[in-house]
Amino acid sequence: MEATMEQEQEITLTAPDISCGHCVATVQNAVGGLEGVQSVQADVDTKHVTVRFDPERVSQARIEAVLEDEGYPVAKIDG
Numbered sequence: 001m002e003a004t005m006e007q008e009q010e011i012t013l014t015a016p017d018i019s020c021g022h023c024v025a026t027v028q029n030a031v032g033g034l035e036g037v038q039s040v041q042a043d044v045d046t047k048h049v050t051v052r053f054d055p056e057r058v059s060q061a062r063i064e065a066v067l068e069d070e071g072y073p074v075a076k077i078d079g
């Protein structure tokens with residue numbers, strides 16, 4: 001694989017404060033507006049935020065920081 005190829009990574013985060021469709025729209029707009037993010041899918045039932053992104057252009061830490069800024073901090077699942 002060439003290093004110049006676009007990379008793609010998918011992560012699923014849990015943001016317990018997602019409680020309605022408004023939250024879903026806010027999350028999707030905020031994360032989807034980040035450079036390097038290819039798609040965002042938030043789910044009000046599972047509280048999951050699935051993000052596909054290019055790790056060369058945006059980091060998971062940056063995505064989590066944006067979620068926190070918007071009022072939807074990511075739950076840490078493991079210790």
Ligand SMILES: [Cu+2]
Nearest residue numbers: 019020022023
């Ligand atoms: Cu809401």
